[in-house]
Amino acid sequence: MMEKQATGIDMFDAITHGGLPQRHLTLISGAPGSGKTVLALQILAQSAHKHDERAVFVAFEECTSMLMDTSTGFDWNLAGLVDSHIAMVDADVNSFELASRSFDIGGLLATAQARAESMNASRVVFDGIDVLLGLLQDRRDAQRELYRLRAWLRETGLTIIITAKDENDTPLYGAYPGFLDYVADCVIHLGFRGTNRAELFQRSLQILKYRGSAHPSHPIPFVVTERGLELLCGSDIRFTHPVFLNRLPTGVKELDEMLDGGYLQGSSTLISGVPGTAKTTLASAFAAAAAARGEPTLLVSFDEAEDQIIRNVRSVGLDLSTPRDAGLLHIVSLRASGASAEQRFITIRRLIEDVQPRHLIVDPLSALVKASGEEVAGTVADELLVRCKQLGMTVIMTTLLGGAGAAEETDSHISTIADNWINLSYNILGGERNRALTVIKARGTAHSNQVRELILEHAGLRLEDVYTSGGSVLMGTARMEREHNERELERHRIEEHDRFVHELENGIHAMQEQQRELSRQLDKQEAALSAAIQSEAERQSERGGLHHSIRSSRSRSRTNDEQTSGEDC
Amino acid sequence: MATTPIEESSRPIIELYIAGDAPGSLRARTAVQNFLQQTGIAADLEVVDVLREPSRALAAGLLATPTLVIYTSQRITRVVGDRFEEQSLRTWLGTPS
Numbered sequence: 001m002m003e004k005q006a007t008g009i010d011m012f013d014a015i016t017h018g019g020l021p022q023r024h025l026t027l028i029s030g031a032p033g034s035g036k037t038v039l040a041l042q043i044l045a046q047s048a049h050k051h052d053e054r055a056v057f058v059a060f061e062e063c064t065s066m067l068m069d070t071s072t073g074f075d076w077n078l079a080g081l082v083d084s085h086i087a088m089v090d091a092d093v094n095s096f097e098l099a100s101r102s103f104d105i106g107g108l109l110a111t112a113q114a115r116a117e118s119m120n121a122s123r124v125v126f127d128g129i130d131v132l133l134g135l136l137q138d139r140r141d142a143q144r145e146l147y148r149l150r151a152w153l154r155e156t157g158l159t160i161i162i163t164a165k166d167e168n169d170t171p172l173y174g175a176y177p178g179f180l181d182y183v184a185d186c187v188i189h190l191g192f193r194g195t196n197r198a199e200l201f202q203r204s205l206q207i208l209k210y211r212g213s214a215h216p217s218h219p220i221p222f223v224v225t226e227r228g229l230e231l232l233c234g235s236d237i238r239f240t241h242p243v244f245l246n247r248l249p250t251g252v253k254e255l256d257e258m259l260d261g262g263y264l265q266g267s268s269t270l271i272s273g274v275p276g277t278a279k280t281t282l283a284s285a286f287a288a289a290a291a292a293r294g295e296p297t298l299l300v301s302f303d304e305a306e307d308q309i310i311r312n313v314r315s316v317g318l319d320l321s322t323p324r325d326a327g328l329l330h331i332v333s334l335r336a337s338g339a340s341a342e343q344r345f346i347t348i349r350r351l352i353e354d355v356q357p358r359h360l361i362v363d364p365l366s367a368l369v370k371a372s373g374e375e376v377a378g379t380v381a382d383e384l385l386v387r388c389k390q391l392g393m394t395v396i397m398t399t400l401l402g403g404a405g406a407a408e409e410t411d412s413h414i415s416t417i418a419d420n421w422i423n424l425s426y427n428i429l430g431g432e433r434n435r436a437l438t439v440i441k442a443r444g445t446a447h448s449n450q451v452r453e454l455i456l457e458h459a460g461l462r463l464e465d466v467y468t469s470g471g472s473v474l475m476g477t478a479r480m481e482r483e484h485n486e487r488e489l490e491r492h493r494i495e496e497h498d499r500f501v502h503e504l505e506n507g508i509h510a511m512q513e514q515q516r517e518l519s520r521q522l523d524k525q526e527a528a529l530s531a532a533i534q535s536e537a538e539r540q541s542e543r544g545g546l547h548h549s550i551r552s553s554r555s556r557s558r559t560n561d562e563q564t565s566g567e568d569c
Numbered sequence: 570m571a572t573t574p575i576e577e578s579s580r581p582i583i584e585l586y587i588a589g590d591a592p593g594s595l596r597a598r599t600a601v602q603n604f605l606q607q608t609g610i611a612a613d614l615e616v617v618d619v620l621r622e623p624s625r626a627l628a629a630g631l632l633a634t635p636t637l638v639i640y641t642s643q644r645i646t647r648v649v650g651d652r653f654e655e656q657s658l659r660t661w662l663g664t665p666s
Contacts, residue, residue, distance in 0.1 A: 095630075100649075107619055
């Protein structure tokens with residue numbers, strides 16, 4: 001099990017899970033100017049400050065007084081550590097006559113060992129050891145000396161860091177590419193390459209090898225600042241962050257409704273759009289709403305000066321100067337050009353540390369793309385979002401799309417990593433440009449996918465419903481015309497309805513009249529019928545009385561007849 | 570060890586720094602001894618084994634072994650290697666032939 005010794009550079013110790021291999025050999029390789037010496041000095045200085053480690057620094061390429069001078073640009077206070085924690089040893093090969101190319105580095109190791117023992121140092125750096133090895137007769141000698149170095153560190157228990165130029169820059173190793181890499185237990189390569197802008201380089205650190213340890217293998221961008229090498233890492237740090245369920249109002253009531261209440265806390269929102277579609281205004285609305293709740297926001301602007309932003313959004317009823325004066329809004333304006341995306345990232349990361357805001361607005365994020373190209377900007381944006389997520393911060397990023405009329409296309413990477421994506425566009429119809437807002441995606445949110453019209457007024461921002469007509473949305477005058485038509489149509493509909501109702505009512509009334517008349521007639525008929533039946537009954541009844549008398553008389557006569565029948569028959 | 574040129578009247582001092590009995594160290598030692606014998610130049614030779622005395626290496630600011638450090642009243646010369654041309658050694662010792 002290889003033990004590790006912290007370098008004191010937090011990000012580096014994080015990605016290597018503890019630092020560099022203790023009592024082993026680490027090689028820092030890279031082209032001239034790639035930052036090898038800075039990294040080595042930074043490790044010694046930081047581990048002196050943080051872990052009270054002592055070290056010997058043997059300089060082959062630059063004299064130590066020169067190194068001390070250039071180091072004053074860094075905030076490690078190297079001068080204050082010299083003698084107490086760091087011994088600077090000059091190793092000027094030019095101060096020696098070279099009688100023959102057959103020698104060994106035993107003298108060097110003895111010197112270093114004596115110095116290390118005198119101050120109880122645990123580390124020795126041989127900065128630019130390829131200068132010395134290059135004086136040897138051939139590469140076999142160089143190999144032999146590197147083996148000697150390894151044997152020596154095992155014997156002494158010292159941790160060794162050597163720096164050397166890339167092997168392909170050093171003819172010495174040409175026939176045995178990878179030999180230095182082979183001898184070392186850990187190999188850190190510092191590289192840089194040009195970006196799309198000639199004056200800017202992207203620097204990166206890559207761990208090519210680390211015996212017995214997990215490590216990230218991809219190049220990690222870094223920037224040289226007054227702290228030394230500042231890594232943009234994070235990708236290999238566990239991606240865990242707090243998850244929030246509460247929603248934060250966007251500053252636009254209708255947008256809150258579309259987003260099920262607002263942006264989720266800790267989420268990131270990309271607002272894309274062509275110039276002039278009110279991206280900054282929409283982002284500012286969120287800042288103003290946050291300030292009203294007492295939550296501080298950091299607004300990093302690449303396009304505009306602080307006062308300019310405040311003045312511009314005031315015209316649509318957003319007051320940013322009150323929150324600024326109350327310390328609830330920090331506006332930092334940076335130039336879009338003049339620094340790489342990584343440098344911007346470092347700047348923003350520092351601002352977050354200093355200001356400790358709840359929310360971050362970057363306006364526009366596309367300034368990073370402008371500075372360093374899409375690939376680098378994507379990495380940087382990724383790191384920034386991861387960082388903010390870990391801190392539970394809500395992020396709004398605007399991004400500028402190409403020319404007017406550009407479709408909903410933006411840096412595919414950024415739009416992938418953002419949780420929400422709102423696109424603002426112009427809808428040109430009937431000689432008007434009107435702003436349209438679409439929620440393209442909203443993770444974890446039941447959201448409306450309707451296109452809405454974004455209206456900027458003195459009273460603030462609001463969204464209007466839009467009309468679709470023959471497949472295109474209607475806004476502005478066209479929408480108003482349509483609205484007028486809608487109203488006319490509605491009025492017409494109501495009139496129609498009333499007319500129909502009246503007709504029905506009239507019909508019913510008429511029928512009821514008829515019904516009453518019929519009813520009267522019916523009564524009459526019924527009365528007539530009863531009267532007829534009555535009179536008939538009476539008539540019958542009268543006739544019945546006569547008949548009876550007749551029959552009675554007849555009956556009597558028949559009795560008489562019967563009684564007289566014998567007489568008659 | 571002297572860090573400045575020695576007294577005008579003194580004989581040159583030659584310090585030979587070696588690392589144990591490495592072949593290069595042995596070769597250098599033989600080369601210097603032979604040179605002094607053959608030329609009859611009067612100089613004080615001291616052989617320092619840095620493996621035994623690392624502090625001497627530190628004091629001399631050593632980078633390689635073998636290394637000769639030659640002190641004359643004129644200058645200090647530090648020479649790395651295990652083979653020395655006679656003419657060069659004479660120059661460094663300030664005793665041209």
